[in-house]
Amino acid sequence: MPASMTLPHKSGLAMTALLGGLIFTSCAAVPPALKTSNQATQEIAGAARSPVEGGGAGVTQQSQAAPVPQSRPQLIKKAAITVIVNSVSQSIDTVSKIINNKQGDLIGLNERQPTKDNARHTASITLRVPQNQLESTLNELAKLGTVENRNITAADVSNQLVDIQARLTNLRKTEANLQKIMDRSGSVRDVLSVAQELSNVRQSIEQIDAQLKNLQNQVAYSTITLNLEAAVSGSSPQRGLGAQIQETWNNSSHSVGELTVGLMKLAIWLIAYSPYFLVLVAAIYGVKRWRRNSVAVRPTPPAENN
Template identity: 60%
Template sequence: MYASSKLPRTSGLFISALLGGVIFTSCASSHQSANKALPPMAADSAGNPASAPTRENSISQKAQASPIARSRPQLIKKAAMSLTVNSVDQTVDAVSQIINQQQGDLIGLKQQQPNNDNPRYTATIQLRIPENLLESTLEQLAKLGTVESRNITAEDVGDRLVDFQARLTNLQKTEANLQKIMARAGSVRDVLSVAQELSNVRETIEQINAQLKSLQNQVVYSTITLNLEAAVSSTSSQPAFGLQVQETWNNSTHSLRAFSVGLLKLGIWLIVYSPYLLIFAALVYGFRRWRRTHSPRLTQAPESTSSE
């Protein structure tokens, strides 16, 4: 019995030691990477470390000798443009051809016919273009009509990408260490505990990986929102005669249908409440007859005739 009670305690100590080793290893690796980032201190002829000013001077001399290579900024670019065109339908077809030429994608298309609030024919197109073709695409789109407004916004996500990549690397190392621990675990309880932790780590890896791919995709492809508006002439304020007749016919038929439905509903209500209406009519009729028979004028009429 002593051996059986000692085995779980030993396996628990073994798992704790392995987890501590994983944490110590990750801390040591981060400390070594931090030390590698700093240049070593120079020593004088006697073997003593150099003073701080000498070290700073050496660093500044190295910086002047070899300039630091800056990495390319990771920008998410979004552009918006408003055009006034002669024909919205023809412009939409031309935009589709430009998208195919620039190897882009059509994200959304919304067209709005003229109405009382807005007599102009408008359309909104959202497209996605490779980032290196953004300027050329905007130039081609500007040729389709008169440019009313144009703006480009950029967001630098380089720090977020580096952070996601660092977190992903650390989590992958943790996943590998947990797999080693699970292979060495003895009891079922320890295996289940490590498996649960491994599942959480893998879920976090998938989430960070999805966010990283989404950011990278937004950096590679830029988004353009194109607003199209048809030019309105002086005679186009009123709709055509055929459209007016059709609109009047539609409104009249709709009104007739609504009136017929209303009458039908009223008849149904009257049928349902007809017993109560009959009772109310009988009460009114009885009250009027009672009032006629007991009216003071009728009772006083015979008395006046007898006295004469």
């Protein structure tokens, strides 16, 4: 073949390849804003596919793929102790000092004073202390008197913490993906759809984050229920003469007041029924007058002949 025919043929092939490359590059450079609504919807659905809607299947796969290491089990501990003491009031003051030293909190106090001669002075106190101070706090409380019973319960929530942390991580990734889609979406319909999905994901993040903090707080602080009982039954103290006189005066004054109020109520009732009483008195008076008149006009029988 001559050289003059070979060169034009090669130059034609080069021009064809160059045009094909330009066409392919122009097709691949379509901006994201020109995507169709169906494509944007598919991206939103793919990004919003979270473990909350999937029943935790995604969380299980991620936890199996990359398990969160746990150095020690996460336990929620609760303790209860009953102590027989000589003075409940003094023991309550001592318990307050112990809680302050242990950096704890007094949640509730229910003190019951004896109302009968054979009743005991008791108190129920609910405390919260750091978990690492639980044993030492129980030992300090046991020194208040004689321990009647003592128990500690623990619940392992390690798996729950791992599951919640994994769900929270996946939801934050979903939130980031939705934010990216929202930034590059062009139509108003797509933006509103992404905004609604993003709001749902953020609401789920807030709820799960609150659950996580609650569990972590229960793990960090242990609850103690302390029951205090007096060693001897309480008796009613003998009151002084002045207190007895004052009580008698109060009772008599109260009785006089009740009698006065009762008489005033009776007077009001009598006034209300006075018309009926007047009618009854008039009727009685009329009957008596009629009888008198009938006796006065009655004829005298003739005297018999001797």
